[in-house]
Amino acid sequence: MAHIIIVGNYQELSNKAADIFLQQLKSNPKSVFGLPTGETPLELYNILANAYRKYGYDFSQISTFNLDEYVGVKATHKQSYHFFMYKNLFNHINIKKVNIHIPDGCASDLNRHCLAYENLIQTHPIDLQILGIGRNGHIGFNEPGSPADSITRVVNLSAQTIKDNARFFNSKKDVPQQAITMGIKTIMSAKKIILLASGQNKAEAVYSMIESKISEQCPASLLRNHPNVYIITDNSAASLLHKNKISKYLVSS
Numbered sequence: 001m002a003h004i005i006i007v008g009n010y011q012e013l014s015n016k017a018a019d020i021f022l023q024q025l026k027s028n029p030k031s032v033f034g035l036p037t038g039e040t041p042l043e044l045y046n047i048l049a050n051a052y053r054k055y056g057y058d059f060s061q062i063s064t065f066n067l068d069e070y071v072g073v074k075a076t077h078k079q080s081y082h083f084f085m086y087k088n089l090f091n092h093i094n095i096k097k098v099n100i101h102i103p104d105g106c107a108s109d110l111n112r113h114c115l116a117y118e119n120l121i122q123t124h125p126i127d128l129q130i131l132g133i134g135r136n137g138h139i140g141f142n143e144p145g146s147p148a149d150s151i152t153r154v155v156n157l158s159a160q161t162i163k164d165n166a167r168f169f170n171s172k173k174d175v176p177q178q179a180i181t182m183g184i185k186t187i188m189s190a191k192k193i194i195l196l197a198s199g200q201n202k203a204e205a206v207y208s209m210i211e212s213k214i215s216e217q218c219p220a221s222l223l224r225n226h227p228n229v230y231i232i233t234d235n236s237a238a239s240l241l242h243k244n245k246i247s248k249y250l251v252s253s
């Protein structure tokens with residue numbers, strides 16, 4: 001069952017996510033985390049970096065698995081998810097490099113690499129998976145229509161996602177058309193999931209995820225079948241929700 005937490009703004013959303021993350025870390029210093037990229041988790045990562053620097057939290061025994069990576073974009077490219085993760089989180093905490101896992105979008109045999117990544121997750125089950133949400137309801141890079149039983153694989157990005165990503169690349173031809181992503185089934189195998197949604201431009205996706213029928217057309221809606229999922233949204237992202245209809249899922253922050 002989904003638990004929905006609506007907070008006032010982006011900062012509160014990030015604080016809440018950080019509380020859940022740090023609680024998990026305290027309860028098991030060897031926790032395995034699933035991590036997203038995007039603008040949404042930036043403040044969460046900032047708080048985690050502070051938790052290490054200022055408050056002595058120890059990340060040395062955790063392992064991480066990133067959700068996705070662009071195909072054909074080198075780890076050293078500023079727009080790769082690799083680069084993003086080191087810049088915004090890994091360079092600022094004491095995680096061990098051997099425990100960091102990010103799909104390699106330049107692997108020589110992509111399908112084999114995806115299978116190996118999937119197998120590694122199955123042998124290191126994710127304790128806490130953090131997710132953002134795309135404007136079309138995608139999670140990771142599981143675009144609308146992604147099968148509920150999908151695992152880590154190469155996918156074609158939707159026109160909307162390619163358009164949304166264009167701002168990060170110098171020219172149109174550089175914008176990746178494909179990515180490696182954990183599948184829906186991979187994500188659903190996590191013991192606990194938190195999905196973060198902030199801002200007005202996510203309001204329609206949040207509405208579909210929570211109030212439309214559960215369907216592969218809105219991949220995030222499939223999370224409602226997970227026994228331990230928390231959806232944390234700020235007021236703007238929650239602005240299209242009918243609070244009276246979803247009151248039984250609302251949890252006070």
Ligand code: GLP
Pocket residue numbers: 036037038039040041067068131132133134135139140141161
């Ligand atoms: C990309 C990522 C997703 C992320 C989404 C939203 O598509 N693959 O994992 O959730 O962007 O990004 P943002 O947080 O910048 O809105």
